Amino acid sequence: MNTVILLALTGLGLAALYFLVASGLSLVFGLADVLNFAHGLFLGVGAYATWWAAGNLPGAGSDGFGFVVAVAFGVLAGALVAVLVELVLIRPLYSRTIEQVLVTVGLSLAGVALLQATWGADPRTFPRPGWTRNVTSVFGANVPNAGLLLIVAAVLVLAGLLAFLQFTRYGLIIRAGVENREMVTALGIDVRKAFTLVFAIGGAAAALAGALGGVYFGTVSPGQGGSLLIFAFIVVVIGGMGSVVGSAYAAVAVGLLQQFVNYYGTSGLGDVCVVGLLAVVLLLRPQGLAGKVAHA
Amino acid sequence: MTEPILSVQNLSVRIAGLHILQGVSFAVAPNGVTVLLGRNGVGKTTTLRAIVGLTPRNGEVRGTVRMGAQDLLARPTHRLVRGGLGYVPEDRCVFAGLTVAENLRLAERRGTTPAYDKVFALFPELDRRGRQRAGSLSGGQQQMLAIGRVLLNDNRLLLVDEPTKGLAPKVVTEVAEVLERVAESVPVLLVEQNLAVVRRLARDAVVLSAGQVAWTGDAQELLLETALTKSLLGVGSEAPVSARSEPGPPAGPARTKGGTA
Numbered sequence: 001m002n003t004v005i006l007l008a009l010t011g012l013g014l015a016a017l018y019f020l021v022a023s024g025l026s027l028v029f030g031l032a033d034v035l036n037f038a039h040g041l042f043l044g045v046g047a048y049a050t051w052w053a054a055g056n057l058p059g060a061g062s063d064g065f066g067f068v069v070a071v072a073f074g075v076l077a078g079a080l081v082a083v084l085v086e087l088v089l090i091r092p093l094y095s096r097t098i099e100q101v102l103v104t105v106g107l108s109l110a111g112v113a114l115l116q117a118t119w120g121a122d123p124r125t126f127p128r129p130g131w132t133r134n135v136t137s138v139f140g141a142n143v144p145n146a147g148l149l150l151i152v153a154a155v156l157v158l159a160g161l162l163a164f165l166q167f168t169r170y171g172l173i174i175r176a177g178v179e180n181r182e183m184v185t186a187l188g189i190d191v192r193k194a195f196t197l198v199f200a201i202g203g204a205a206a207a208l209a210g211a212l213g214g215v216y217f218g219t220v221s222p223g224q225g226g227s228l229l230i231f232a233f234i235v236v237v238i239g240g241m242g243s244v245v246g247s248a249y250a251a252v253a254v255g256l257l258q259q260f261v262n263y264y265g266t267s268g269l270g271d272v273c274v275v276g277l278l279a280v281v282l283l284l285r286p287q288g289l290a291g292k293v294a295h296a
Numbered sequence: 297m298t299e300p301i302l303s304v305q306n307l308s309v310r311i312a313g314l315h316i317l318q319g320v321s322f323a324v325a326p327n328g329v330t331v332l333l334g335r336n337g338v339g340k341t342t343t344l345r346a347i348v349g350l351t352p353r354n355g356e357v358r359g360t361v362r363m364g365a366q367d368l369l370a371r372p373t374h375r376l377v378r379g380g381l382g383y384v385p386e387d388r389c390v391f392a393g394l395t396v397a398e399n400l401r402l403a404e405r406r407g408t409t410p411a412y413d414k415v416f417a418l419f420p421e422l423d424r425r426g427r428q429r430a431g432s433l434s435g436g437q438q439q440m441l442a443i444g445r446v447l448l449n450d451n452r453l454l455l456v457d458e459p460t461k462g463l464a465p466k467v468v469t470e471v472a473e474v475l476e477r478v479a480e481s482v483p484v485l486l487v488e489q490n491l492a493v494v495r496r497l498a499r500d501a502v503v504l505s506a507g508q509v510a511w512t513g514d515a516q517e518l519l520l521e522t523a524l525t526k527s528l529l530g531v532g533s534e535a536p537v538s539a540r541s542e543p544g545p546p547a548g549p550a551r552t553k554g555g556t557a
Contacts, residue, residue, distance in 0.1 A: 095353045183389045188377035
């Protein structure tokens with residue numbers, strides 16, 4: 001029983017990480033039709049900016065409030081890079097899918113190379129508060145605190161995103177834009193501002209994933225964003241493009257499936273099962289669990 | 297003719313290699329309803345979408361479209377709409393996943409007071425159904441919502457694309473009544489296939505044929521000329537009130553979420 005609880009909670013921790021990356025990716029694709037392969041870069045920027053801030057930024061540190069400041073710095077850096085990417089590289093390429101893919105793939109490769117050139121290819125030890133290295137007993141299972149932290153952060157981000165989408169004017173514009181972007185424009189709304197905003201939100205969430213992923217794994221490396229991005233894309237497709245709630249359901253399904261199959265089967269089999277789940281969803285429900293259906 | 301509210305000069309639209317419009321020129325009077333007529337696929341919807349800046353990205357627009365001194369083709373859609381160009385698209389295009397109230401709220405513009413009183417006076421149903429999802433409304437109610445959204449703000453000109461398409465005869469009459477009242481205060485460029493509605497509303501008519509203007513003049517005179525109506529529109533002027541459907545223009549923009557904004 002303890003094992004099941006431990007696997008479930010570590011699976012949920014992994015799901016939380018996937019959700020933080022996938023939620024922004026899903027909103028960006030849903031609203032702006034941009035398949036952003038550079039999304040992993042925002043994660044890397046968040047992780048490295050947090051790591052750098054903890055050691056160098058006045059007021060920041062690896063423990064207590066200083067760590068909160070370091071994470072806030074990382075999140076801000078991720079959001080800022082995302083906004084710059086949208087304004088400079090993506091904006092001239094809206095509705096030009098092939099060019100977008102080429103630019104974002106190129107940017108993700110260049111971003112990893114830049115991080116490697118600056119801080120080296122080897123993983124760096126991530127500064128993390130002492131309590132995150134400990135475990136908490138949940139119904140007898142010793143669950144790592146870092147995983148619980150990820151779960152709490154993802155739940156807060158989910159709640160915040162839903163409140164933003166439901167109760168703010170820009171949330172309304174984004175929900176409408178995911179459904180019919182052209183009609184939003186025809187109501188006199190500059191939908192490009194909403195594009196920039198969802199990039200900022202997505203970049204911030206991915207950067208938070210980078211910072212908390214650093215806490216979870218204990219290290220940060222240039223390629224971390226890319227490997228997480230693959231599963232985030234799978235989560236977005238399973239959850240449905242443009243649906244934050246869909247991404248949350250899909251992240252939980254993927255995280256738990258991976259964790260349980262890898263434990264009870266052989267290591268790596270969980271990843272194969274996730275791809276199998278993706279195939280099943282695409283065959284039975286191509287729009288994903290909660291995705292929109294294109295208007296006829 | 298007094299100074300037109302809209303002047304279209306030599307408008308050509310090419311989409312995916314097809315010449316949909318070829319040098320279309322006409323003017324819209326500063327009051328009343330000017331109707332854009334023509335057989336299926338002659339470019340009526342394409343004309344409205346070109347005016348409001350919604351030609352797909354793979355399309356090319358040439359010519360001049362002026363509203364007063366303003367060159368419309370040089371400005372993005374959202375600025376045109378904020379400048380007083382209201383657009384009611386074909387097939388309503390309400391946001392199905394949003395409530396009626398949210399659909400209306402989306403149309404509010406910063407710095408202006410939305411005219412909810414006017415909209416709810418014209419369409420009391422929208423007030424009663426504020427919390428209902430727009431996707432669950434009937435076709436007629438969705439059309440009311442689509443028109444109501446535009447009427448929340450002051451407009452200098454309304455572009456209305458087939459507002460009676462696919463509606464029951466009773467609802468067609470209601471929509472026509474509303475447009476008649478609206479046209480008392482703001483000029484309307486209307487695309488409409490229902491000749492009974494055209495007879496009731498239109499003052500001027502522009503008839504398109506194969507992407508070119510085939511006839512312009514007094515709409516009522518056109519409708520009296522049965523032979524002319526038959527040759528230009530393919531129907532007699534005694535067409536029933538019921539709506540008839542028209543597929544979109546050839547190679548026109550797909551009405552899917554992908555959008556072209």
